[in-house]
Amino acid sequence: MRQSRESADHGSQIDPTARRGRRRRGLTITAIVLAVILLAVGGYTGWALTAPLPVPVANSQTPAGATPRPAVIALPSEGASALSIEGGEDYLGPSASGIWASSGDAAPRSIASITKLITALVILDAKPLADAHDRGPTIVFGKAAHDLYDAYYVRGATIAPMPTGTELSLRDALATMLIPSASNYADAMSTWAFGSRSAFLSATATWLAAHGLTGTTIVEPTGLDPRNTSTPADLIAIGKLAAANPVVSGIVATPSLSLPGPGPMLNTNDLLGRNGITGLKTGNLGSGSFNLLYTASLDVGAAQPLTVTGVMLGGASRQSVDSEVLALLDSIRNGFRDVPLATSGQQIGTFTTPWGSEAQMVLAEDASIFAWSDTSVTATMSTTTPETYEDGEPVGTVTWTAGPNTATASVEVEGSIEPPTAWWRLTHPSELFAQ
Template structure:
């Protein structure tokens, strides 16, 4: 044994020293103490093993039951369609104007006033449209109770009969009026308006007011009371080019006439036979075409063809459209008619269904950290009713569903245009498979916290 004060040189000497000391100390330990120490070591080892197993078992249980992070949902809104642009018809005339009622939600609040206008806004000769004003002034002074009310009986004398020749030589439209002919006010108005008989216009207005001077005074008062400051009436027939009006005033006059039951009934009549006057045919040969219901033609020769018209258009809106229009200074009767039909058909075509959704159209996708995927699709096809190229707005609303199975509705897409909206459900196409046990055990960072297990 090395002396206690002798220095130990090298690692081998130190190891040898420690071995001898351990042997020496071991010889001094009691065997019972060694057994207790051995049992204590075994107990500690057993406890460590139990703790290790408990921890690993808890991890496995947590990994297999802990919530996983939700799938990632990616959406892409479908392209927003654009409707066809309304193709406005530009008439070859001096002036035109159109008013459209029952369509403010589509065309704007101004539509029921003057929605569209071309050409001049200044007064132009209105020709036989004057007779519509004459009828309104007469009925203001001698009202009819209803569309069927005949009103007072009018008996025409020789002076009235002589008007036939007066207007005949002027080339005006006339109708028979034998001396002593009697007919109701309603029928006399029909003869004045349907074939546009000028002799009836003067004879009837004189009978009601007593003289042409009184009639013209009443007409000026009537125009002023209705705010029709752009209209001038010099005589009751329209033969004078001094009978003029503006497109805006004529739209207002047309609406007054269309609202009068008797006048509306008369101007919508294509032909009629009245005792004393004979068979009569309406100069407005567009009646019944393209929804046209009235009102009055007028011309003073080439380049001065006019039409004041009303039409009812069923375009798919809640209420049919009530169209009022006027064309002044058209090149011919045929040209005016063609322009009016084209204008009405273009309005009708401007209201249409615009496809916005196709069943099965992909609008998104779902993916999970463990590699399972599915798509989001539109559940059905749809279209929206709108006017022309009215902007179509689109919104998508997607919720997190409790399950991600095929066919599960997870939200919707809504399209809005003007007053209309359409909504289509969005559903899952395909199913999201659950993560495998191995993936759970090997991806703890994708799982919920350990303390959430079992919640």
């Protein structure tokens, strides 16, 4: 019994050397674990503090195109009118050089002294001048021509002195017919050119037919006969023929003239030089029959002035015709305008980051575009990814288009994207891992 107890006591004793070994192993394992933990923490920290950051998210919206107000064209409220515009097709449409706008009916009306413009064109077709400086042949007016002065005087027509033996160049005689609208000179010149009234009328009919002017009837050279009629469309075509003739266009643009024989003369077209009006011819047969065939070089702010050919027939008075034509030209000019599109600093987007730093996308300059009436304005935007996200960095452009014109404004960063704190990096591994 005693021996068994002693054996048990001896077995329960732990070898001190073994105990120390176990302790050392435990410490070693702990140290390894701690080292691994420290290395892991240090590695994570180093990675988190240097890992690439998420790219800021850009949210932008292309600025809307402007909506210009429509032009209100002040077409004459009386009689009949038509208007053709050349040089503005990119704004007004390809049909502008035809009949762009009209009012009243399209039927033939008495044209009065606008007839003299046709008479001049028919004479020059038979007796052409080389250019605007060519005076042409000298015409001697005899007694028969002088007698026309009295004949037209008693009819209450506009006349100019024509003493027997008066000598004028063809160009000056045409000027006397057109500038003060002298009926005696229209009659005398048509007879000089063609030999007789009937020969003149035959040549006029041929000329009208050659130019497709089927809506025009001429029965005498002055316009005193109300049976001299034409349509607004035909008169637009006649106006363009007159404007294209350097002799006629030069004469009708002359406000005043003084010549030996006829003496001083004033142009009956008192609108010359107003609203860019350059011609052509007035005509009236009294109340309710005041007419104007006109041309104008209309500066509307485009690269080139518009070339306008217009006619108004059947006005109540000379003053009302002048007023209506001026108002019409003003309304066309006012229909062209600079349309504001954007202002410098206007925000069109943002750059945002997961760590809360933000910057804006803004327009770097004001922008406007030249446009006609309510022409639609469209906008497109092109942007690039910023390199630094610093204030003032360019990141793209916005381009607006209206008709033939474009306008561009630069886009830049306003404000700066600041980097995240170390704490944010250490506490947002998922955002960093996503890169």
